[in-house]
Amino acid sequence: MRISVFEIEPWECRVFDLRCGHEIHYAAEILDLKNVSEYRDSGIVSVFIYSKLNSSELKHMPVLKMISTRSTGVDHVDADYQKDIVISNVPACSENTAREHVFGLILLISHRLVESIDRTRKSGFSQKGLQGFDLCGRTLGVPPSWRAAPGIWPFSKEARGREARP
DSSP: OEEEEESOOHHHHHHHHHHOOSEEEEESSOOOTTTGGGGTTOSEEEEOTTOOBOHHHHTTOTTOOEEEESSSOOTTBOTTSOTTSEEEOOTTTTHHHHHHHHHHHHHHHHTTHHHHHHHHHHHOOOOTTOOOOOOTTOOEEEOTTSTTGGGSOTTSSOEEEOOOOO
C-alpha cells in the first residue's frame, strides 16, 4: 500500500522509515488541488494542519482508506465526505507546548509586557500605568482536559480543576 506523508521535515522521515514496511512517499508541501492527482493511488495519507482535505481534494483519491492527521484537531479534514475513510488524529499532541503557551500569555498579561514594549517603541519608556500583578499565591483554574494539573502551575502549589457536569 502506498502511504503519502505531507508537510514533513527531513528529520521526521526516519521515524516513518523505522516503523513501516510499505511504500512511503514524503512531500514537504501540503496536499491540495494542485498536486492531488500525483497521489491518487495513495491508500493512506498523513497530513498536518495546512493540508485542507475537502471533498474537492478527496474525490481525486479513489483508493484512499485512511487519513492520519498529525495534530489534535481534525477541522481541516472533511469527515462527512465518505464514511468509509478512517480519520485518525493525535489527541495529546503538543500538550506541553499548549500549556507553556498559555503560561506565556498569562505572564504577558500579568506583567503588561505588550503595553510596555509598545510604549518603548513609540515614545520612550515610562513605567506609569504599567504595574502588573504577581502570580505567586494565586490559584489557577484548570480545564478538565489538562492531565496532571497539580504539576503545571509553577507559581504556587495549588491548581484546581473540575469535570464539567451535564
